[in-house]
Amino acid sequence: MKNPFQSTRIFVGEIVGELQKASWPTRIELRDSTIVVIAASALLGLFTAISDFSLYHVVDLFTYWVSR
Numbered sequence: 001m002k003n004p005f006q007s008t009r010i011f012v013g014e015i016v017g018e019l020q021k022a023s024w025p026t027r028i029e030l031r032d033s034t035i036v037v038i039a040a041s042a043l044l045g046l047f048t049a050i051s052d053f054s055l056y057h058v059v060d061l062f063t064y065w066v067s068r
Contacts, residue, residue, distance in 0.1 A: 025033065
């Protein structure tokens with residue numbers, strides 16, 4: 001039976017090795033990417049809100065015409 005602590009130590013060592021190979025963004029790249037994500041989220045939220053509002057009023061108008 002394998003020693004679980006040795007397996008865990010090997011696993012953590014491999015994780016550290018892989019993380020050292022990764023290319024990490026600079027502070028400026030991280031800031032710029034964050035701004036892009038926030039702006040895209042705001043635009044998507046605005047689009048969803050306008051679409052929902054418009055569709056609600058179209059369906060409301062249609063049901064008003066049908067119920068007359």
